[in-house]
Amino acid sequence: MRLIMFDMDGTLIDSGYAITNTINYVRENLGFEKLEKNHILEKVNDPTINSAEFFYGTKEFTQEQTKLFEEYYNQHCLSDLVVYDGITKLIEDLKGDFTLAVATNANSTYAYKMLNHVGLAKYFSTILGYDSVKNPKPHPEMVYKILDKHNIEKQNAQLIGDSHKDIMAATNAGVDSVLVNWGFSNHEKDAIETVAELENRIKAKFY
Structure with a gap:
């Protein structure tokens, strides 16, 4: 048995508008100015910053922030969703040979809803979000949980993501990983640019 785990936002689907608009909605409700889309997306994936502090000025996410975020996101997360070019075909090609899973720092319910909306949910035997673990990525808990669920050895698995949080989660779990550059970050090194390179x-790892 072999396993490929994908991050969702910025790896499978471009949900940049939904994320940006939601964070700006929360910021405006809290009396902050809107931030630029690229700036938001770059910071969302930065493992060195505290997101609650950076976006909303609090040490941790408050109930009010979470409520505002989920309220808006729930209504708007399906608008402006795009699957990156070549991803659907790649997944079609892989489905016969691999167990496919999603490991996302989004909420599992939204993740399923979004992937279903773009026609990808049916390919994944597991869609695991931050609400199903104690510690989201870059912690390896999500990766361990998927390996355990499918009873797959870590050397037979690979994780694909657009953020250093993804790579750190894989490395911390002893799993091979690939960093892609079509997502929300602009990596200067060690990242691949196309789905053909990903293939x-x-x-190279499995065949």
Whole structure:
């Protein structure tokens, strides 16, 4: 048995508008100015910052912030969703040979809803979000949980993501990983640019 785990936002689907608009909605409700889309997306994936502090000025996310975020996101998360070019075909090609899973720092219910909306949910035997673990990525808990669920050895698995949080989660779990550059970050090194390159990296590991 072999397993490929994908991050969702910025790896499978471009949900940049939904994320940006939601964070700005919360900020405006709290009396802050809107932030620029690219700036938000770059910071969302930065493992070195405290997101609650950076976006809303509090040490941890408050109930009010979470409520505002979920209220808006729930209504708008399906608008402006796009699957990155070549991803659907890649997943079609992989589904016969691999167990496919999603490990996302989004909420599991929203993740399923979003992936279902773009026609991808049916390919994944597990869609695991931050609400199903104590510690989201970069902690390896999510990766361990998926390996355990499918009873797959870590050397037979690979994780694909657009953020250093993804790579750190994989590395911390002893799993091979691939960093992609079509998502929300602009990596200067060690990242691949195209789905064709991703296919080659998967083949290099497994075939």
